[in-house]
Amino acid sequence: MAKKRVTLAQVxxxxxxxxxxxxxxxxxxxxxxxxxPEVEARVRRAARDAGYRPNAVSRSLRTGSSQTVGFIxxxxxxxxxxxxxxxxxxxxxxxxxxxxxxxxTEGDPQLERELMxxxxxxxxxxxxxxxxxxxxxxxxxVLMEAPxxxxxxxxxxxxMICSVVPDEREAGCVVARTLLASGHADGICLIGAxxxxxxxxxxLASVQRLEGILSVLHAARIDVAGAVGCAxxxxxxxxxxxxxxxxxxxxxxxxxxxxxxxxxAYQALADAGLEVPDDVSVISFDxxxxxxxxxxxxxxxxxxxxxxxxAAVQVLMDQLEGRPQESAERLxxxxxxxxxxxxxxxxxxxxxxxxxxxxxxxxxxxxxxARAHTTVx
Amino acid sequence: MAKKRVTLAQVxxxxxxxxxxxxxxxxxxxxxxxxxPEVEARVRRAARDAGYRPNAVSRSLRTGSSQTVGFIxxxxxxxxxxxxxxxxxxxxxxxxxxxxxxxxTEGDPQLERELMxxxxxxxxxxxxxxxxxxxxxxxxxVLMEAPxxxxxxxxxxxxMICSVVPDEREAGCVVARTLLASGHADGICLIGAxxxxxxxxxxLASVQRLEGILSVLHAARIDVAGAVGCAxxxxxxxxxxxxxxxxxxxxxxxxxxxxxxxxxAYQALADAGLEVPDDVSVISFDxxxxxxxxxxxxxxxxxxxxxxxxAAVQVLMDQLEGRPQESAERLxxxxxxxxxxxxxxxxxxxxxxxxxxxxxxxxxxxxxxARAHTTVx
DNA sequence: GTGCCCTGCTGAATCGGATCAGCAAGGGAA
DNA sequence: TTCCCTTGCTGATCCGATTCAGCAGGGCAC
Numbered sequence: 001m002a003k004k005r006v007t008l009a010q011v012x013x014x015x016x017x018x019x020x021x022x023x024x025x026x027x028x029x030x031x032x033x034x035x036x037p038e039v040e041a042r043v044r045r046a047a048r049d050a051g052y053r054p055n056a057v058s059r060s061l062r063t064g065s066s067q068t069v070g071f072i073x074x075x076x077x078x079x080x081x082x083x084x085x086x087x088x089x090x091x092x093x094x095x096x097x098x099x100x101x102x103x104x105t106e107g108d109p110q111l112e113r114e115l116m117x118x119x120x121x122x123x124x125x126x127x128x129x130x131x132x133x134x135x136x137x138x139x140x141x142v143l144m145e146a147p148x149x150x151x152x153x154x155x156x157x158x159x160m161i162c163s164v165v166p167d168e169r170e171a172g173c174v175v176a177r178t179l180l181a182s183g184h185a186d187g188i189c190l191i192g193a194x195x196x197x198x199x200x201x202x203x204l205a206s207v208q209r210l211e212g213i214l215s216v217l218h219a220a221r222i223d224v225a226g227a228v229g230c231a232x233x234x235x236x237x238x239x240x241x242x243x244x245x246x247x248x249x250x251x252x253x254x255x256x257x258x259x260x261x262x263x264x265a266y267q268a269l270a271d272a273g274l275e276v277p278d279d280v281s282v283i284s285f286d287x288x289x290x291x292x293x294x295x296x297x298x299x300x301x302x303x304x305x306x307x308x309x310x311a312a313v314q315v316l317m318d319q320l321e322g323r324p325q326e327s328a329e330r331l332x333x334x335x336x337x338x339x340x341x342x343x344x345x346x347x348x349x350x351x352x353x354x355x356x357x358x359x360x361x362x363x364x365x366x367x368x369x370a371r372a373h374t375t376v377x
Numbered sequence: 378m379a380k381k382r383v384t385l386a387q388v389x390x391x392x393x394x395x396x397x398x399x400x401x402x403x404x405x406x407x408x409x410x411x412x413x414p415e416v417e418a419r420v421r422r423a424a425r426d427a428g429y430r431p432n433a434v435s436r437s438l439r440t441g442s443s444q445t446v447g448f449i450x451x452x453x454x455x456x457x458x459x460x461x462x463x464x465x466x467x468x469x470x471x472x473x474x475x476x477x478x479x480x481x482t483e484g485d486p487q488l489e490r491e492l493m494x495x496x497x498x499x500x501x502x503x504x505x506x507x508x509x510x511x512x513x514x515x516x517x518x519v520l521m522e523a524p525x526x527x528x529x530x531x532x533x534x535x536x537m538i539c540s541v542v543p544d545e546r547e548a549g550c551v552v553a554r555t556l557l558a559s560g561h562a563d564g565i566c567l568i569g570a571x572x573x574x575x576x577x578x579x580x581l582a583s584v585q586r587l588e589g590i591l592s593v594l595h596a597a598r599i600d601v602a603g604a605v606g607c608a609x610x611x612x613x614x615x616x617x618x619x620x621x622x623x624x625x626x627x628x629x630x631x632x633x634x635x636x637x638x639x640x641x642a643y644q645a646l647a648d649a650g651l652e653v654p655d656d657v658s659v660i661s662f663d664x665x666x667x668x669x670x671x672x673x674x675x676x677x678x679x680x681x682x683x684x685x686x687x688a689a690v691q692v693l694m695d696q697l698e699g700r701p702q703e704s705a706e707r708l709x710x711x712x713x714x715x716x717x718x719x720x721x722x723x724x725x726x727x728x729x730x731x732x733x734x735x736x737x738x739x740x741x742x743x744x745x746x747a748r749a750h751t752t753v754x
Numbered sequence: 755g756t757g758c759c760c761t762g763c764t765g766a767a768t769c770g771g772a773t774c775a776g777c778a779a780g781g782g783a784a
Numbered sequence: 785t786t787c788c789c790t791t792g793c794t795g796a797t798c799c800g801a802t803t804c805a806g807c808a809g810g811g812c813a814c
Contacts, residue, residue, distance in 0.1 A: 005522075007800060018764045023802060033803095034762050057443065057500040058800035060434045061769050068478070068499065083460040090481055099495055101445070102479045104467055118476055122445065123434040145382075235670050263670060290667070293612050293640060385771055395794045400772060410773095411792050435770035438799050 006052045015039070015046040022047075026054075060123050069093055069316060070101045070119035072112065073130035073151075085130060085151065088309025096317055098125070113140050120145050126316045129153065130309075134165055134204040147319040151312040154204075154332070162319070163332045164312045168205045171301040171337035172212020175255055175283050178299070178339060180220055182347040184253045184281060188217065190227035191241050191265055192257025198229020199257070209257060209285060225249050233257060238264025246272050253281040253345070259288035262298055262344075277346040287340050296343035307335050383427045392416070392423035399424075403431075437500050446470055446693060447478045447496035449489065450507035450528075462507060462528065465686025473694050475502070490517050497522050503693045506530065507686075511542055511581040524696040528689040531581075531709070539696070540709045541689045545582045548678040548714035549589020552632055552660050555676070555716060557597055559724040561630045561658060565594065567604035568618050568642055569634025575606020576634070586634060586662060602626050610634060615641025623649050630658040630722070636665035639675055639721075654723040664717050673720035684712050 012022035017039055024033040025043035046052075060066040071089055086102065093100050101119055105112040119127060120142065130151035131137060137153045139161060150163045179188055192206070193199030195214060199206035217224065226249040228241035238261030245251065246268065254269075256262035262284040266276060274280050276296055284291070287302030311333055341348055389399035394416055401410040402420035423429075437443040448466055463479065470477050478496055482489040496504060497519065507528035508514060514530045516538060527540045556565055569583070570576030572591060576583035594601065603626040605618035615638030622628065623645065631646075633639035639661040643653060651657050653673055661668070664679030688710055718725055 005800095008802095009800075019801085020764060020766095020803080021762085024763095027802085034760090036762065039763080053494060053498055055438075055500075055800050056495075056498040057434060057437045058769090059802075061432075061438050061771095061800080062802045064769080066434065066499070083463075086460075086479070087481065090479070094480070094492075099478050099480060099492075099499065101476050102463070102467070103471070103476060104464065115471075115476075117430060118433075121430055121433040122443070122476065123432075260670075267672065290670075293637075293667075295644065382770095384769095396771080397773080397794060397796095398792085401793095404772080411790090413792065416793080432770050435799090436772075438770080438801090439772050441799080 005055065006050045008054065011043065011047045011050055011052045014050060015042045017043060065125050066123040067098050068101055068124050069098050069313065070124040070127040071130065072103050072105060072115050072127060074105050074107045075132045084305035085309040088306035089128065089313045092310040092313035113142060116140065116142050125320055128312045128316060134168065135202055147316060149312050149316045151308060162315050164308055164315055165332065165334055166303055166308060166337050167334035168208035169212040171285060172209040173216045174301055174339050176213045176216035178283060178345065179253050179281065182281065182345050185222055187225045187252030188222065188255065189225050189245055189249065189251040190255050191238055191245065192230050192233055192261045194227035194229040195224065200231055200233060206257060213255060225251060230261065233261050235260050235264035238262060239268050242268035251280055256282060256284035259284050259286045259291045259298060259300055263290055263294060266294060277344050281345040283345050292342065299340065299342045299345045299348065301337045301339050304335050304337055311335055382432065383429045385431065388420065388424045388427055388429045391427060392419045394420060442502050443500040444475050445478055445501050446475050446690065447501040447504040448507065449480050449482060449492050449504060451482050451484045452509045461682035462686040465683035466505065466690045469687040469690035490519060493517065493519050502697055505689045505693060511545065512579055524693060526689050526693045528685060539692050541685055541692055542709065542711055543680055543685060543714050544711035545585035546589040548662060549586040550593045551678055551716050553590045553593035555660060555722065556630050556658065559658065559722050562599055564602045564629030565599065565632065566602050566622055566626065566628040567632050568615060568622065569607050569610055569638045571604035571606040572601065577608055577610060583634060590632060602628060607638065610638050612637050612641035615639060616645050619645035628657055633659060633661035635663045636661050636668045636675060636677055640667055640671060643671060654721050658722040660722050669719065676717065676719045676722045676725065678714045678716050681712050681714055688712055
């Protein structure tokens with residue numbers, strides 16, 4: 001039924017030359033290897049006529065490169081809106097003629113090691129180890145067999161391994177600056193983490209966002225008017241935390257540590273009869289699809305998943321191509337988190353062209369085109 | 378730095394036997410090939426001591442099987458909540474010691490063909506072609522080189538190729554039956570598609586859900602009290618469609634064709650001063666994470682993404698292991714869409730243990746454990 | 755004429771494991 | 785003693801590319 005695949009030997013035979021000559025001709029090394037133009041043309045024609053496609057497995061065995069990159073995540077691959085990480089990686093890999101082997105550890109270190117070895121055994125050129133939320137990762141020794149890049153994670157020790165992470169601290173700064181620019185000063189409150197260190201355990205994002213926020217406020221000689229930390233950042237916690245906050249102070253602006261918290265905060269504010277943004281501005285982090293669905297739409301600093309994934313592949317490929325990390329400085333690549341201006345902050349000019357346009361424009365400067373929002377189910 | 382990998386030849390040498398003997402010993406074919414237990418033990422020990430790991434590339438070249446499956450989707454891999462498709466496929470593949478090569482076509486048929494050949498060239502054992510929404514797919518001839526399964530799609534012609542799809546029609550029946558069981562009869566309205574055929578173009582889900590709904594209502598001698606079709610199924614369209622509906626009739630129950638439409642419908646109902654579920658019941662399809670976040674939480678028939686992905690791999694593996702599709706009947710595998718009972722339908726006992734429990738229970742019968750909802754960002 | 759270089763190719767090894775065919779040694783039957 | 789069968793292993797080939805080393809034959813210089 002399925003006719004056997006054509007091999008290089010058959011092409012060579014058809015062209016009446018040796019396999020070696022055929023190989024050089026097709027590899028574009030004809031001049032270098034002194035294959036005459038006539039022979040080269042004959043080989044190319046024979047290959048085309050026979051529908052020859054080189055066997056990548058065989059090539060891998062000989063060359064040691066499989067044109068394949070491994071992507072191992074803890075939970076990110078299947079997480080609601082962070083699949084864009086993979087999307088970016090996929091696109092960037094394809095651009096360089098690589099495919100992606102993908103797997104998930106579900107947080108199991110044993111499984112993580114097994115998957116790494118399974119991929120290395122299959123000859124991947126490099127590995128990307130991705131984490132759902134920014135954290136420190138213990139790098140197993142087996143990872144040293146091939147180039148590797150940590151995505152959304154740092155090495156626990158001081159291993160010489162590259163990291164690609166969102167610039168959470170800068171995002172915190174942007175959020176604070178945005179509120180200041182829109183005229184807020186007193187009455188700025190935090191939902192999700194507090195200066196007393198309350199927040200989700202082990203979440204670097206929490207710490208760094210807070211750092212950024214406080215540094216800007218501090219420079220402007222402003223104190224937060226209130227803050228409620230949450231162990232988990234879901235809508236229910238946002239609702240509860242905002243209720244508790246409202247019992248004590250009347251905020252003028254809420255910085256929610258992610259969009260799901262903000263979603264809960266919206267409900268608490270509505271319950272209290274407060275209007276967004278007229279009574280209270282709300283700004284948050286992540287740019288969950290949710291953020292553009294709720295009303296008023298949520299101004300938020302986006303986690304640039306697409307760019308993160310793409311950058312990880314880029315950094316990895318650069319390593320593969322022999323550009324080693326120049327210095328310790330270059331070991332960490334921080335990706336800017338872009339502000340999405342919408343309706344939830346008082347006095348900010350909302351991009352009137354709407355979200356689609358905002359994202360479309362984003363694409364021009366390297367961001368992800370909007371897709372998840374335009375598909376039909 | 379990275380010490381060279383240990384090869385079978387080295388293991389054989391260390392054990393003082395031929396490479397052939399070592400190969401048979403490690404392959405578990407010692408008895409069959411009359412390798413003595415002592416030699417077998419010696420080889421195994423040598424392999425363990427040396428940290429031997431077989432080179433999968435080499436094995437692939439010889440055996441023709443790479444223990445790898447290709448997963449090509451149009452947009453599903455990176456779509457918000459349908460990454461669970463991949464999750465199911467990943468889990469099922471790992472269970473059978475396979476890894477997944479993943480790629481996206483972004484709907485480009487040219488790219489689709491390129492990716493298929495790229496994967497086939499890399500020796501994948503089989504391919505899964507997944508679609509974001511259930512539709513017909515033109516199967517390119519190159520796909521015939523290896524076993525393949527369509528996920529969420531049908532072949533355009535009558536190719537002998539397996540399909541795995543959600544049972545949309547039955548889901549429509551379940552939705553209708555659920556409303557009837559909770560006492561609704563007159564005043565049932567549709568948002569998203571209408572009996573006049575209005576709905577998103579090319580969406581089989583739309584047609585089949587409608588079919589199921591109408592068949593049950595028809596059997597109960599009930600007509601829909603109103604229906605508004607939408608070309609796109611986003612919150613904005615749900616809002617708009619529901620407004621138009623409310624201008625004409627006062628519904629007792631709304632069947633929304635997906636959760637995002639329902640989200641928009643909630644807003645329209647709230648604007649009209651109608652309470653869910655006391656004034657109007659709402660039921661819908663998909664079980665978007667959104668459905669459990671909004672208040673009142675949404676009763677919906679879930680798209681079983683995890684199960685779909687897992688089933689696709691299962692069907693593919695069965696084919697690989699030589700269980701060919703027995704009959705045309707077996708070419709299509711329909712996966713049940715489970716009802717998630719929540720608060721939005723009047724008079725239905727809501728599972729008081731909440732969503733986590735509902736999903737946890739689901740896992741016991743093979744559904745996906747809840748994860749996206751419990752991660753921290 | 756002979757040594758040397760240049761052109762234009764080919765032979766054979768290699769990557770690492772799977773597997774078929776075969777071979778030596780030993781035992782039992784005729 | 786001869787023949788055959790079983791046991792327990794090994795040699796050699798194969799998978800399909802890449803690539804190094806080498807080899808004819810022609811031209812040119814001295």
